[in-house]
Amino acid sequence: MHLTLDEQIRENNVDNKLLEVKGLTVAFKKDKVVDDISFDIFAGETFALVGESGSGKSITALSVLRLLPNNAKVSANQILLNNESLLSIPEYDFCKIRGKRIGLIFQDPMSSLNPVMTIGEQIAEVMKIHFDYSKEELTPAVHKLLEQVEIPEPQRRINEFPHQLSGGQRQRIMIAIALAGKPELLIADEPTTALDVTIQAQILELLKTIQKKTGMSLWLISHDLALVSTMADRIAVMQKGKVVEIGSTNHFFKQAKHPYSLKLLAALPSMDSCTNKELKKIDNNETPLLKVESFKVYYPIRKGFFKRIVDHVRAVDDVSFELKQGSTLALVGESGCGKTTLGKGLVNLIPTTAGRVLLNGIELNQLNGDELRQKRSVIQIVFQDPFASMNPRMLVGDIIAEGIKALHSDINLVDRQQRVANLLKQVELPESSALRYPHEFSGGQRQRICIARALAVEPKLIVCDEPTSALDVSVQAQIIELLQKLQKEQGVSYLFITHNLAVVAEIADEVAVMHKGKIVEHGHVEQVLTQPQHPYTQSLLDAVPVLAD
Amino acid sequence: MIILWTDTLIYLLVIAISLAIFFIGKQPQMRRPIKKIGASKTGMISLVVLIFFVIIGLLDSVHFKSTESRTHEIISLLDYWAKPLREQGEKTYSAPFSTQLYSKETMTADDGTTQWGYPRLKFGGAHLQNPEAEWKMDVFTKALIGFGKGAGLFALLFIFFWITLHKNHEHFFANPTSKAVWFVLFTLISKTYMLIDLSMYYHVFGTDKVGEDVFYQAIKSIRTGLVIGSLTTMIMLPLAIVFGIMAGFFRGWVDDVIQYIYTTLNSIPSVLLIAASILMVQVYMSNHAEDFNSLIVRSDMRLLFLCLILGVTSWTGLCRMLRAETLKLREMEYVQAAQALGVRRGAILIRHILPNVMHIVLISVVLDFSGLVLAEAVLSYINIGVDPTTYSWGNMINGARLEMARDPVVWWSLLASFIFMFSLVLAANLFADTVRNAFDPRRAD
Numbered sequence: 001m002h003l004t005l006d007e008q009i010r011e012n013n014v015d016n017k018l019l020e021v022k023g024l025t026v027a028f029k030k031d032k033v034v035d036d037i038s039f040d041i042f043a044g045e046t047f048a049l050v051g052e053s054g055s056g057k058s059i060t061a062l063s064v065l066r067l068l069p070n071n072a073k074v075s076a077n078q079i080l081l082n083n084e085s086l087l088s089i090p091e092y093d094f095c096k097i098r099g100k101r102i103g104l105i106f107q108d109p110m111s112s113l114n115p116v117m118t119i120g121e122q123i124a125e126v127m128k129i130h131f132d133y134s135k136e137e138l139t140p141a142v143h144k145l146l147e148q149v150e151i152p153e154p155q156r157r158i159n160e161f162p163h164q165l166s167g168g169q170r171q172r173i174m175i176a177i178a179l180a181g182k183p184e185l186l187i188a189d190e191p192t193t194a195l196d197v198t199i200q201a202q203i204l205e206l207l208k209t210i211q212k213k214t215g216m217s218l219w220l221i222s223h224d225l226a227l228v229s230t231m232a233d234r235i236a237v238m239q240k241g242k243v244v245e246i247g248s249t250n251h252f253f254k255q256a257k258h259p260y261s262l263k264l265l266a267a268l269p270s271m272d273s274c275t276n277k278e279l280k281k282i283d284n285n286e287t288p289l290l291k292v293e294s295f296k297v298y299y300p301i302r303k304g305f306f307k308r309i310v311d312h313v314r315a316v317d318d319v320s321f322e323l324k325q326g327s328t329l330a331l332v333g334e335s336g337c338g339k340t341t342l343g344k345g346l347v348n349l350i351p352t353t354a355g356r357v358l359l360n361g362i363e364l365n366q367l368n369g370d371e372l373r374q375k376r377s378v379i380q381i382v383f384q385d386p387f388a389s390m391n392p393r394m395l396v397g398d399i400i401a402e403g404i405k406a407l408h409s410d411i412n413l414v415d416r417q418q419r420v421a422n423l424l425k426q427v428e429l430p431e432s433s434a435l436r437y438p439h440e441f442s443g444g445q446r447q448r449i450c451i452a453r454a455l456a457v458e459p460k461l462i463v464c465d466e467p468t469s470a471l472d473v474s475v476q477a478q479i480i481e482l483l484q485k486l487q488k489e490q491g492v493s494y495l496f497i498t499h500n501l502a503v504v505a506e507i508a509d510e511v512a513v514m515h516k517g518k519i520v521e522h523g524h525v526e527q528v529l530t531q532p533q534h535p536y537t538q539s540l541l542d543a544v545p546v547l548a549d
Numbered sequence: 550m551i552i553l554w555t556d557t558l559i560y561l562l563v564i565a566i567s568l569a570i571f572f573i574g575k576q577p578q579m580r581r582p583i584k585k586i587g588a589s590k591t592g593m594i595s596l597v598v599l600i601f602f603v604i605i606g607l608l609d610s611v612h613f614k615s616t617e618s619r620t621h622e623i624i625s626l627l628d629y630w631a632k633p634l635r636e637q638g639e640k641t642y643s644a645p646f647s648t649q650l651y652s653k654e655t656m657t658a659d660d661g662t663t664q665w666g667y668p669r670l671k672f673g674g675a676h677l678q679n680p681e682a683e684w685k686m687d688v689f690t691k692a693l694i695g696f697g698k699g700a701g702l703f704a705l706l707f708i709f710f711w712i713t714l715h716k717n718h719e720h721f722f723a724n725p726t727s728k729a730v731w732f733v734l735f736t737l738i739s740k741t742y743m744l745i746d747l748s749m750y751y752h753v754f755g756t757d758k759v760g761e762d763v764f765y766q767a768i769k770s771i772r773t774g775l776v777i778g779s780l781t782t783m784i785m786l787p788l789a790i791v792f793g794i795m796a797g798f799f800r801g802w803v804d805d806v807i808q809y810i811y812t813t814l815n816s817i818p819s820v821l822l823i824a825a826s827i828l829m830v831q832v833y834m835s836n837h838a839e840d841f842n843s844l845i846v847r848s849d850m851r852l853l854f855l856c857l858i859l860g861v862t863s864w865t866g867l868c869r870m871l872r873a874e875t876l877k878l879r880e881m882e883y884v885q886a887a888q889a890l891g892v893r894r895g896a897i898l899i900r901h902i903l904p905n906v907m908h909i910v911l912i913s914v915v916l917d918f919s920g921l922v923l924a925e926a927v928l929s930y931i932n933i934g935v936d937p938t939t940y941s942w943g944n945m946i947n948g949a950r951l952e953m954a955r956d957p958v959v960w961w962s963l964l965a966s967f968i969f970m971f972s973l974v975l976a977a978n979l980f981a982d983t984v985r986n987a988f989d990p991r992r993a994d
Contacts, residue, residue, distance in 0.1 A: 375891075379889070388881055402892060406892040
C-alpha cells in the first residue's frame with residue numbers, strides 16, 4: 001500500500017501529537033475572528049498556517065498562548081500540549097508554557113527588541129526566568145545560543161545594542177530568545193516578511209537546521225505560499241476564521257480541492273510568466289520618454305565640532321538608464337540599495353546631487369518654484385503603504401481632485417467632480433467612494449485610490465514604489481492587472497520599484513537590478529530572469545522561494 | 550452703554566465663533582461630525598453647561614453707567630439684575646445660609662446692656678423673627694418655591710418648543726441624548742431659580758471678610774475666567790500654530806530661528822516678564838490718569854494686559870509639540886504625494902498638516918484653560934495678577950489662603966470658587982473631547 005506523506009506521518013505519530021486544538025473560537029464583541037477550527041501539530045514537523053491578512057491566523061497562535069487582549073473571547077473544546085490541557089492551567093502558571101515550552105517569533109524584528117538593553121541581557125533575561133543558571137553559567141549559555149543562531153563574532157555582539165545589528169541579525173536574536181527556553185514548539189509568525197529575499201533564505205535555512213538539531217516542532221504562520229512550500233510538512237489554509245483545507249504539502253500543491261486554495265494558488269505571481277511574454281511593439285528609434293544620465297543622490301556625513309562634511313553616503317551612485325513610452329521598467333533590489341531614493345529623486349521629492357534627468361524633453365531637476373510645480377504632472381508616484389499615503393481627514397473625492405485643483409485652477413467644481421467620477425470608474429471603484437474617508441477602504445482599494453490620484457493629472461510616467469508589497473497575493477494580482485490595463489488604455493509608462501522578482505516577471509518589460517546604489521544589470525525581463533549575468537542577480541534569483549514541483 | 554476693551558474682544562470672539570459654526574455647518578462633509586456631537590450625551594450636556602456659563606459671562610460684558618447711584622459708576626447687566634446681591638453687604642464673615650455673623654462681637658441691646666455674642670446679619674435671614682426656630686423651615690420652603698418657579702419656567706419653555714418643533718423635529722425629544730439635555734436644562738434652570746430666590750433672603754455661599762456676598766463674587770468671576778481663558782488662547786494659538794508648523798515643515802534656518810526664539814523666551818522666568826509688563830501698564834495708566842478715570846476701566850486694562858502677556862509667554866509648550874508632530878507628518882507619504890502633484894506649500898500646510906495636528910491643539914488648549922485660571926490665582930498672590938478689585942476665582946482662592954488658616958475655618962470662598970471653576974473646566978474638557986472624537990473620521994460612529 002502506498003501512503004501519502006501525510007498518512008505516513010500520521011501512522012508514525014499516532015501518539016505523537018504535540019499540540020492538539022479542537023473547536024477553537026475567538027470572538028471580538030460579536031465578530032468571530034476564528035471560527036471553530038481544529039488542527040493538530042505533530043512532534044518534529046513543520047506545520048504551516050496560511051491565509052491572507054485578516055483571516056485570523058495570527059489570532060489563532062496568540063489565543064493558544066493566551067496573548068490576546070482582554071476584549072477577545074476565546075473558547076475551545078480542547079487545547080492539548082503533549083496531552084496536557086492548556087485550558088486548565090491557571091494564568092499564574094502559564095508562564096511555564098509561554099516562552100518555555102512554546103516559543104514565539106514575531107514579524108517585525110525592529111520593534112520586538114528593547115532598544116536600551118544589550119542583546120546579551122535580553123537573552124539572559126529569558127534564560128533566568130526559565131532555568132536556574134548561576135551568574136557564571138549564564139554568559140557561556142548566552143554565547144552558545146548566539147552561536148546556535150549563527151551570529152558572527154558572538155563574543156562582541158553579546159554586548160551590543162539592537163540598533164547596531166542588521167534586520168536579519170535582529171531576527172536571529174529573536175530566534176535565540178525564543179530558543180532560550182528550549183521549547184518543544186516554536187511559533188514563527190511571518191518570521192521573514194520584513195526581510196529581504198536573500199536574508200529570508202538564510203533565516204529559513206537557520207530555522208530548518210535548528211529544527212533538525214533540537215527536534216522541536218515549528219508552527220509557521222505565513223501569507224507566502226511559495227515560502228511555505230519549501231518549508232512545511234503540512235499546510236492548513238485559513239479563510240475568514242475557518243480552516244478550509246488541511247493536508248500534507250505535496251498533496252496540497254498537487255491536488256488542492258477547496259476553491260479558495262485554488263484561488264490563492266492561481267494568484268501567485270510566477271517567474272515563468274515572463275518567458276512567453278509578447279514583445280510590445282515599441283519603435284526603438286523613438287526618443288525615450290525618460291532618459292537618466294549619471295544620476296547621483298549623496299547624503300553628507302558630518303563629523304566634528306564644526307560639522308564638516310567628511311564623506312558621503314552614496315544612496316544612488318552614477319545611475320543611467322532609459323525608459324520608452326508605454327513600457328515598464330522594473331527596478332529591483334534589496335532594502336537599502338537606493339531604489340526608493342532613485343524613484344523619489346526622479347519625482348523631485350528629494351534634492352539630487354548630480355546628473356541629468358530628461359523627462360518628455362524637460363529637465364525637471366533644473367526647474368524651480370512655480371515652474372517646477374506646473375511641470376510636475378508629467379511624473380507621478382504611487383507609494384508602498386496604502387495606509388500612510390492618504391490624508392485621513394480628507395474625503396476620497398478631495399484626495400483625487402487635489403492635483404487637478406493645484407494644476408488646473410480653471411476647471412470648475414462640476415467638471416472636477418465629473419473627472420473624479422471618471423477616474424474612480426477607471427480604477428474600478430464605485431462612484432459613491434468620493435464622499436467617503438480613506439479608512440473605510442481596504443488596502444487594495446486604497447491603492448486604487450492612490451493610482452487614481454496619480455492619474456488625475458494625466459502623467460506620462462508613474463513611479464510605483466512597491467505598490468503591492470503591503471497587499472495580499474490575490475489583491476496584488478488585481479492591482480497588477482489594473483496597472484496593465486491602464487497602460488494599455490492610456491499608454492502610461494511605469495517605473496516599477498520592487499523587491500519581489502515574481503511580480504517583476506508579471507509586469508515588467510525591462511529590468512534593472514540595483515545593488516549598493518548602482519545598477520549592476522539591465523536588460524529585457526526574460527533575459528535577466530532566466531540568464532542572469534551578474535553574480536548579485538544570480539544570488540537574488542536563487543534566494544526566491546519557488547513552488548516545489 | 551460703555552464698551553470696555555475686553556468687551557470688544559469678547560464680542561468679536563463670539564461673532565467669529567458663530568460665523569465659523571455657520572460656515573462649517575454649510576459644508577456637506579461637516580454634517581457628519583456635527584451630527585456626531587449632537588448624538589453624544591456627554592458632549593451635549595457639557596455644551597449646555599458651557600453655554601450657561603457663557604451667557605452669564607456675556608451678561609456681565611454689557612456695561613453701562615448706572616443712573617441710580619450718585620457716583621455714576623459703570624455696572625454690567627448682571628450687576629444690574631443682581632443688585633440686591635451686590636448691595637446687601639454684611640459687616641464681615643458669615644457662613645452660608647447663616648442668620649448671624651461668624652465671629653462673636655460686643656453688641657449693645659435696645660435696653661443699653663452690652664452682650665458678647667453673635668450679632669444678627671443685616672440682610673441674611675433678616676426677615677425672620679426667631680431665627681433658631683424658623684430658619685430651617687424657611688430655607689426649605691424658599692428653596693421649594695424657587696425650585697417650583699424654575700420648574701414652571703422650564704415647563705413653559707418645554708411646551709413652547711414642543712408646540713413649535715414636535716411635528717417636524719421629533720428627534721429633539723425622542724432620543725436618549727435629547728432627553729438627557731432636557732433633563733440637564735431642567736436641573737440648571739430650576740436650580741438657578743432656586744439659588745436666585747434663596748439669595749434674595751440669605752447669603753447662599755456666605756460672605757467674605759468685608760461682608761460681600763460670595764455667591765455674587767463667584768458669578769462675577771465667571772467673566773474673568775472666560776476672558777483669561779479665551780483671550781489668552783486667542784493670542785497664544787496663532788503664535789503656537791504658525792511658528793510650530795513652520796518650524797517643523799520648513800526646517801533649516803526657519804526652524805533654527807523659531808527654536809531660538811522659544812528657547813530664549815522659555816529661559817526667562819515668565820513671572821518676571823509678567824511683572825514687568827503689568828508694572829508698565831500701571832505706570833502708563835497713572836501717567837494718563839484722565840483716560841483711565843474709572844476704577845473698572847483701569848482694572849479692565851490690567852486684565853487685558855495680563856491676557857496679552859500670559860499669551861505671549863505660554864505659547865512655547867504647544868509650539869514645541871506642534872513642531873514635533875509636523876516633523877513627523879511632513880515625512881508622511883500623503884504630503885509627498887501632494888508635493889508630487891504640484892500642490893503649493895501653503896496649501897499643503899493648510900490642507901494636510903493643520904487638520905492633522907488639530908487634535909493636539911484642541912486638547913492642550915482645554916488643558917491650558919484650567920492652568921491659566923490657576924496661573925491667574927498664583928499671580929494675584931504676588932500682586933501682579935488681575936486688579937485686586939476685579940472679581941476672579943484667583944483672587945478668591947488667594948483670599949481663601951488666609952481664611953483656611955483661621956480658626957474656625959472659613960471654607961466657603963474656596964468651596965464656591967472651586968465648584969464654579971470645576972464645573973466650567975470639566976464641561977470644557979468633556980466638550981473638547983467630544984469635538985475631537987467627532988472630527989476624527991477614523992473613529993467609528
